[in-house]
Amino acid sequence: MHAALPADIRRAELDAVAGVLDKLVGWGNLRADPDTARVTAVEDFYRKRFIHQLTRDGEAAEEALSAYDEALGRRGALQAVALHDIVTQLRALLALAAEEEPDPAKTHLALDVLASRFAALADHARAFMSQRRALRHSTS
Structure with a gap:
């Protein structure tokens, strides 16, 4: 080719x-x-x-990058679960909104779960960005 x-x-x-x-x-x-x-x-x-x-330094760098990639993979899997939970809770809220008198406890629970999933995604994003900055500074 x-x-x-x-x-x-x-x-x-x-x-x-x-x-x-x-x-x-x-x-x-x-x-x-x-x-x-x-x-x-x-x-x-x-x-x-x-x-x-x-070289030995190259092997160490390769091992570090592999560990970093593996950690990102685990985080990515957790984020996929969080995104699925967000979709589920949004659908539950839509169903509740369609009711004439939504159950306040169910509505509160769905909103609480939704807020916690968004907070978890934000935490993961902050951790990811701080790791990227640390990696960028260590390689420069």
Whole structure:
């Protein structure tokens, strides 16, 4: 599929990947060793070629990102449950509003559950944003 792209786009993609790899080497996450394999094309001869290996720091960063991603997944699952509860409570409120004389206790309960779900979503959003800020500051 990559070979089907025009040469200038392939070159731009290779340059973009090389730039990202250079950044990871600069941050200490990767080690770049010269690739001494036999060159098979002229453009390969003129291009710097490296074999990249993950460093200990890179492994630590990968583990930290995996743990962070896992925590976000758990939060995302909790938020999906909260969103389902919000829809359920809104439907209950619609049904109550359609009644001639809504039950005050049921209305209060539905509103209370709705308010607590919105508060939980806001708390999760604040925690997510503070973790993102902390992660951004630790990687810069």
